[in-house]
Amino acid sequence: MKKLAVRAAAAVSLLTLACGCSPGTSGDEGKRVGPLKSYAPADRKQAPAWSGETVDGKKIDLASYRDKVVVVNAWASWCGPCRVEAPGLSQVNKDLKSKGVAVVGMNVDASVANARSFEQDKKLSYPSLYDPSGRKLLQMPEGLANPSTYPFTLFFDREGRVAASYIGPISESKVRSIVTPLTKE
Template sequence: MSTRSRAVLLGATAAAAALTLSACGNGGTSGGGGDTNFVMGSDGISTAKKGERAAAPDLSGKTVDGKQLDVADYKGKVVVVNVWGSWCAPCRAEAPNFEKVYQDLGAKGVQFVGINTRDTSVQNAVAFEKQQGVTYPSLYDPTGRMLLRFKKGTLNLQTVPSTLVFDREGKIAARSLSPLSEDRLREMIDPVLAEK
């Protein structure tokens, strides 16, 4: 391999690594402008008061296992939406926490739904779910089009993982733009679950 070819390859590899690092990990707090009525808590979880919440967009389509899913069918339940990718190390770290909380709270009216994004192959997403023991459904959104349906400022499209909690009326009550431990995930869900 020539010196020039090595330099081009090294540059391309560095650019790809930088892009991957910028798109996965602790995404901070910003959703990218827009007025979403979120108030940032000291724990990094943003919440919106009841009566000031934006409606969730249409989240329907094929799941990673090829079934049809419409999140609107879960109206009346608290819905936890987690944006993830199989390529994302923090997603792998938080997946067991999400599955545990899903198993614990399912009988209390909490439904989890994943949105798999930027996986170029559905097989990668399926392998991730199997490896991590994830049993709740995930919509397959390889190009991120579904994420663009959210009101500006709700999500930062470069931040994966991200998590939203919808109240029983299908409105966005809370969000986190960083990986969540089991305790922080419960802290995010519990107030919404306690609402009557």
């Protein structure tokens, strides 16, 4: 039990130090251009089976978003770039809902109070799965993103497959440019 507590504390420390963009390349199946890595439909891997609760206890299951283009943004309240990009993600969620696009957050805050405050302060229009241990993010296919560097954003096609990943802060216009072709598939 003590080892688990030490590991958890070390993970939180690493997450705190790692906030920011750390683009790189890994794997041959996707094409990385700067912080964006995209996958051709034939090379896409199935999304992880993420489910859980929000900080308010509401259930979220990524599988329930099947038939939608899903944008999953990993964030933490202590991450400055996460704070900057949140309003744009909320706007995309509102504007593109009718086109079958949904934004879902993946919140790695250790503090429920800080996470709730972030959501209220930024007026998030989308739910966030609460994952303070970061274990759900470790279920990602290798090479998509570095789950110790925040923020990062994953894009899933209507079949629940990973279509793209973006490491670092993302603008509203960049999100729109990635999801628009996915809505036409």
